[in-house]
Amino acid sequence: MHPGPTTAPGGAGSATPAPREVDRPRAMRAVAEFLAAMGEDPERSELRRTPERVTELAVGLFAQAGADLGSALGTPMAITDAESLGQLVVVSEIPFRSLCPHHLLPFEGTVDVTYAPDRRLAGFSRVVRLVEAASQRLQLQERMGEQIAQTLMTVLEPHGVRVRIEASHGCVTMLEHGAASVRMMTTCSRGTLADPESPGSGSGSDADLSGPRAQA
Numbered sequence: 001m002h003p004g005p006t007t008a009p010g011g012a013g014s015a016t017p018a019p020r021e022v023d024r025p026r027a028m029r030a031v032a033e034f035l036a037a038m039g040e041d042p043e044r045s046e047l048r049r050t051p052e053r054v055t056e057l058a059v060g061l062f063a064q065a066g067a068d069l070g071s072a073l074g075t076p077m078a079i080t081d082a083e084s085l086g087q088l089v090v091v092s093e094i095p096f097r098s099l100c101p102h103h104l105l106p107f108e109g110t111v112d113v114t115y116a117p118d119r120r121l122a123g124f125s126r127v128v129r130l131v132e133a134a135s136q137r138l139q140l141q142e143r144m145g146e147q148i149a150q151t152l153m154t155v156l157e158p159h160g161v162r163v164r165i166e167a168s169h170g171c172v173t174m175l176e177h178g179a180a181s182v183r184m185m186t187t188c189s190r191g192t193l194a195d196p197e198s199p200g201s202g203s204g205s206d207a208d209l210s211g212p213r214a215q216a
């Protein structure tokens, strides 16, 4: 899943944005410098490989930064009228791990994706890959839900989409005393699955992002 160090830097000529390059030596120097700034000796034995370990961890957490979410979903499958009548597709409990942009602390949890297909279906594994692509970058939970929902609307043009995310945030569990068990739930919905009864989740997001929807 990680972008290999041998990837050509000039590979940006293609139409689809590729994951960004990582400058490992620069990242390792920065970690060593950070340790020194905190008053540590980066050369002492237990810290000697820390810059390398932190960098490899970050490479995984940033693996899909800049990658196009639509291509994670692949080529949709066409469906007939008989197959699509009244069906809901639910892909639930998709695990993810991401990193907040404010503190560089991890947040992790699960995503439930529900959509009401019209003419196109995505393979289950493609929905999992979409969640992976949306999470392996600096991310906010609410924005991740909106990006997943919007990508599904654009690529599959379904009747409706709902994306529910439940996550535990390092920002909350580490920075707020007594909040170790706090989890955050967000729901982002579109089209026929938009829920006007849930203020601050589906309806608010819909208003903000209704412009570009379903224009694939």
Ligand SMILES: [Zn+2]
Residues within 6 Å of the ligand: 100, 101, 102, 103, 104, 105, 171
């Ligand atoms: Zn944070």
